[in-house]
Amino acid sequence: MKFIHVSDVHLGIKPDEGKPWSEKRAQDIWDSFAEVIGAAVELKPDFLLISGDLFHAQPLKKELREVNYLFSRIPQTKIILMAGNHDYLRTKSYYLTMEWEENVYFFRQEEPGHFDFEEENVSIYGLSYWHREIGEPVYDSIIPEDRSKINILLVHGGDLQHIPYHPKHILENGFDYIAAGHIHKGGQQIPGRAVMAGSLEPTDKNDVGSHGYWLGTIDKEHTDIHFHPVKKCEYCHEVYPVTGKTTNFELCEWAKTLLAERPGYQYFRLFLRGKVSPDTGFDTAKLEEFDRVVDVTEQLSPDYDYEKLKENYKDTLLGNYIEEMERRPQDVVTKKALEYGVNALLGYKICR
Ligand SMILES: [Mn+2]
Incomplete structure (x- = not known):
């Protein structure tokens, strides 16, 4: 049968x-x-x-x-x-x-x-x-x-x-x-x-x-x-590894190449992932105007130099906070807590 x-x-x-x-x-x-x-x-x-x-x-x-x-x-x-x-x-x-x-x-x-x-x-x-x-x-x-x-x-x-x-x-x-x-x-x-x-x-x-x-x-x-x-639509999640040097032009080039190289039935969610200066942001709206780009998500974390921060903010709340967090077991939670705490103390909004 x-x-x-x-x-x-x-x-x-x-x-x-x-x-x-x-x-x-x-x-x-x-x-x-x-x-x-x-x-x-x-x-x-x-x-x-x-x-x-x-x-x-x-x-x-x-x-x-x-x-x-x-x-x-x-x-x-x-x-x-x-x-x-x-x-x-x-x-x-x-x-x-x-x-x-x-x-x-x-x-x-x-x-x-x-x-x-x-x-x-x-x-x-x-x-x-x-x-x-x-x-x-x-x-x-x-x-x-x-x-x-x-x-x-x-x-x-x-x-x-x-x-x-x-x-x-x-x-x-x-x-x-x-x-x-x-x-x-x-x-x-x-x-x-x-x-x-x-x-x-x-x-x-x-x-x-x-x-x-x-x-x-x-x-x-x-x-x-x-x-x-059935090849009418396939969603793909693609990650671009961003650095402190990444530019909007570079991201546009990447997206254009991706769309040109991949078959027309593929639609994309783009993720910008990496460690960058905490005030960095990219022009995601521009990328979202591209055909077949469903959305763009920034997954950025700040590239703090903690040694330098400790030195510059010695004997302040920020300096003490970093030292205290470094004394704890270095697991994912501690690392995130360190990052979020420093963001907050420096006045940056918390990165996702
Ligand atoms: Mn069902």
Whole structure:
């Protein structure tokens, strides 16, 4: 049996609000989902598993129509769908009144249920969120009815407020594959058996790394699963090591080179990191005007010459403070306390 596993598409989200490319990113998320459907047209998997948060919020009627149209393009594939914590069901949710294509199987209840597929010898278990949060570990206690089938559990959660679960435990209960979603950084939790799909695309500037969908084959004996990146957007965090000599021109050159060298789908958070004179600041607003620069953060600490300060401020509060701090065990806390204290006594604002 062949399947595509995808999660956390968050249709309807508008990432990087306020940035000139924000609208494009919103459209890209729809296009990426259409790309997954395109892959299904070509590869004809038996199942398309969508592990929750297909929508970023309650879907509009017209949004569901768009999705249903895409589903109609892959009649040979059965689509298994659930609502996650973002698009959780409520009585008036359009999810419930939607007239889905025949190939769509939607978990309507918060109580675990399952769909059986005789021809493929597959049972798929799951539920939909009816609440923003579910703290009980409900997945851990689901037992598949027939162990001779290929039993798959559609999962959305993994943190304390969203159905915490133990992949190993679930597999021991008799499941052959856990198709998980919710955590936006994906990966194989148990190789070939439990996969956190990750969000199809990053939805936040801190979702670094590759995003995409998973293509797998499974039978009772083995699974084979591969990640397929969708390259519409990848956030990268880049650090520039600044010194006392760094200039704004130099930083602009660096950013320009970075943007020219790296592929157009990469977007950047830039960090300026280093020890500089405590009154140094850089023109971060200028860098933030660059295309594909999401934001710029200064992580600067002052390059004090403590020996010199001690000499110049001997027998004053500042001199005594430095001496006292130097008598303490030199761990991270002491060093930070020394730096913050000196900042305060010299009248500088405290650096982050
Ligand atoms: Mn979620």
